[in-house]
Amino acid sequence: xxxxxxxxxxxxxxxxxxLLLRLGGWEVVGEIPSSGxxxxxxxxxxxxxxxxWTMATAIVLRVELNWFAKHSLFKPGIGALFRRWGGIPIExxxxxxxxxxxAGQLREAQSMVVxxxxxxxxxxxxxxxxxxxxxxxxANVPIVLGxxxxxKRRVGFGPAVATSEDVVADMDQIxxxxxxxxxxxxxxxxxxxxxxxxxxxx
Numbered sequence: 001x002x003x004x005x006x007x008x009x010x011x012x013x014x015x016x017x018x019l020l021l022r023l024g025g026w027e028v029v030g031e032i033p034s035s036g037x038x039x040x041x042x043x044x045x046x047x048x049x050x051x052x053w054t055m056a057t058a059i060v061l062r063v064e065l066n067w068f069a070k071h072s073l074f075k076p077g078i079g080a081l082f083r084r085w086g087g088i089p090i091e092x093x094x095x096x097x098x099x100x101x102x103a104g105q106l107r108e109a110q111s112m113v114v115x116x117x118x119x120x121x122x123x124x125x126x127x128x129x130x131x132x133x134x135x136x137x138x139a140n141v142p143i144v145l146g147x148x149x150x151x152k153r154r155v156g157f158g159p160a161v162a163t164s165e166d167v168v169a170d171m172d173q174i175x176x177x178x179x180x181x182x183x184x185x186x187x188x189x190x191x192x193x194x195x196x197x198x199x200x201x202x
Contacts, residue, residue, distance in 0.1 A: 013059060014059055014060060014062075017055075017056040017057075017059040017060050018056075018060050020052075020056050021053070021056050021057065021060065021155070024053065024153075025153045026053060026057075026153050026154070026155050027152075027153060027154050027155070028057055028060060028061065028154075028155055028156050029154050029155070029156040029157075030156035030157035030158060031157060032061055032063060032157060033142070033144050033157065033160055035141070035142060035160065036110065036111035036112070037106060037109060037110075037111060037112050037113070037139070037141045038113060038114075038136070038141045038142045038143065038144045038160065039106070039113075039114050039116055039132050039135050039136040039139075039141060039142070039143050039144065040065065040113050040114065040115050040116070040143075040144045040146045040157075041115075041116055041117075041118040041132050041143060041144070041145060041146055042054045042115065042117070042118075042146040042147065042148060043118050043119060043145075043146070043147060043148075043178055043181070043183075043192075044119070044148070044178070044181065044182070044183030044186075044188075044189040045117050045118070045119045045122060045183070046122055046183035046184050046185040046186070046188040046189055047122060047183070047184040047185060048122070049184060050122075050148055050183075050184070053148055053155055054115070054146065054148065054155070055085060057155050057156060061156075061157075063113060064086060064113060065085075065086040065113055065114075065115045066086045066087075066088055066112055066113060066114050066115065067086055067087055067088065067114070067115045067116070068087075068088050068089075068090050068098065068101075068102055068114075069082070069087055069088075069089065069090065070089070070090060071089035071090060071091055073087075073089070074087065074089045086115070088105070098131065099131050099134045099135055099138065100138065102114060102131075102135045102139075103134070103135045103138035103139040104138075104139075106135065106139040106141060107138070107139040107140070107141075114135065115146075116131060116132040116135065117129075118132050119189075119190065122188060123188060124187070124188050124189075124190050125190045126190060126191065126193075127190070127191070127193055127194060127195045128190070128192060128193060128194055130194045130195060130196050133163060133167070133170070133171075133194060133196070136163050137163040142160035142161060142162050142163075143160065143161045143162075143163065143174070144157060144158070144159075144160045144161075145157070145158035145159055145160075145161065145174060145177050145178070146158065147177075147178065147181050148181075148183070148184075149181045149182055150182050150183060150184045151180075151181070151182035152182075158177050159173075159177065161173050161174060167194065167196050167197055168197050171192070171193065171194060171197060174192060175192045175193075178192055
């Protein structure tokens with residue numbers, strides 16, 4: 001999603017994104033983080049539509065998102081579209097340690113926003129995937145709480161959370177923010193909890 005400002009095609013794309021959000025009944029709220037490097041999570045994630053609304057919001061707010069996927073998904077044709085939308089292919093040997101690879105890319109970049117689906121699935125799961133947390137911690141960048149509240153039809157950016165030595169305390173901040181935020185299919189939204197928290201003795 002590398003957009004160049006000032007060009008007529010990009011103006012049209014932003015207009016269409018804004019129109020799509022308006023037709024969907026969405027209100028874009030929150031402020032764009034001042035930090036140029038951070039991990040962005042968008043929750044709850046219970047529908048394929050979540051990606052559509054997230055990308056439309058990013059286009060309207062002029063935020064370039066980057067997301068990582070196996071290189072095999074970047075096939076001729078669709079691969080070019082994925083790259084334009086911020087997709088970054090990961091080779092097979094890099095997938096084995098995806099967190100370290102993503103953290104390294106983020107750490108070395110002057111400006112980069114990494115979008116991670118914290119829940120890791122649209123289905124009901126007992127834990128959130130901890131990748132987003134460890135990427136932010138290894139790269140020494142904040143976690144920005146993106147959200148899609150289907151109850152109030154609001155989408156946007158929440159606060160930034162800095163990781164610490166206390167994963168439970170960090171997750172308590174995240175839980176407090178997402179309390180009351182409703183996904184498209186509420187029954188598919190699992191508890192906001194990392195498996196790491198159980199390991200920490202909580």
